[in-house]
Amino acid sequence: EPEVTQTPSHQVTQMGQEVILRCVPISNHLYFYWYRQILGQKVEFLVSFYNNEISEKSEIFDDQFSVERPDGSNFTLKIRSTKLEDSAMYFCASRIGNEQFFGPGTRLTVL
Amino acid sequence: AQSVSQHNHHVILSEAASLELGCNYSYGGTVNLFWYVQYPGQHLQLLLKYFSGDPLVKGIKGFEAEFIKSKFSFNLRKPSVQWSDTAEYFCAVRDYNTDKLIFGTGTRLQVFP
Numbered sequence: 001e002p003e004v005t006q007t008p009s010h011q012v013t014q015m016g017q018e019v020i021l022r023c024v025p026i027s028n029h030l031y032f033y034w035y036r037q038i039l040g041q042k043v044e045f046l047v048s049f050y051n052n053e054i055s056e057k058s059e060i061f062d063d064q065f066s067v068e069r070p071d072g073s074n075f076t077l078k079i080r081s082t083k084l085e086d087s088a089m090y091f092c093a094s095r096i097g098n099e100q101f102f103g104p105g106t107r108l109t110v111l
Numbered sequence: 112a113q114s115v116s117q118h119n120h121h122v123i124l125s126e127a128a129s130l131e132l133g134c135n136y137s138y139g140g141t142v143n144l145f146w147y148v149q150y151p152g153q154h155l156q157l158l159l160k161y162f163s164g165d166p167l168v169k170g171i172k173g174f175e176a177e178f179i180k181s182k183f184s185f186n187l188r189k190p191s192v193q194w195s196d197t198a199e200y201f202c203a204v205r206d207y208n209t210d211k212l213i214f215g216t217g218t219r220l221q222v223f224p
């Protein structure tokens with residue numbers, strides 16, 4: 001069964017550094033998402049992406065965040081200058097019908 | 112703004128006990144409703160979903176949920192839990208007019224043998 005994959009599984013970075021989280025959505029899916037889950041809290045929507053542009057973003061998704069689909073298969077989330085509060089599990093998801101399929105997540109730790 | 116409430120934050124049960132986890136949402140329009148499960152150290156997996164039709168939906172691993180529109184509820188049930196059901200359970204709603212999922216805070220279920 002096709003799956004959403006994410007790399008790396010765990011990323012440790014220093015505050016102020018840039019990080020890029022990578023996702024490979026399911027191949028025939030058209031809609032892509034990033035969510036995050038701070039430890040002990042609920043899963044929060046960050047951004048949705050369709051037809052090579054952002055279709056919706058949350059208040060969390062400020063100018064430090066960007067998304068890209070550089071080559072038709074990868075879907076990336078970039079955080080330009082990480083802060084301590086960016087430490088979280090980041091989930092990628094993709095959708096073709098009404099169901100979003102989630103990847104295993106990348107645990108980002110900002111020191 | 113839409114929101115999802117899960118009233119049970121931590122539930123502890125013995126094997127074979129019955130389970131009901133509450134979920135209420137605040138939105139009056141057409142919604143799609145979901146329950147996701149997150150086993151320790153794993154990613155979110157879909158348990159079941161409701162889009163339309165029969166308000167009693169059956170999912171994987173013996174779970175079911177009932178959509179009660181008048182109560183804005185979508186409670187998850189299982190008649191007899193197993194130790195392997197130990198996990199975090201998230202209710203989510205998708206506003207038909209937007210594209211995002213709004214999650215509840217989750218319920219941590221611990222099942223003891």
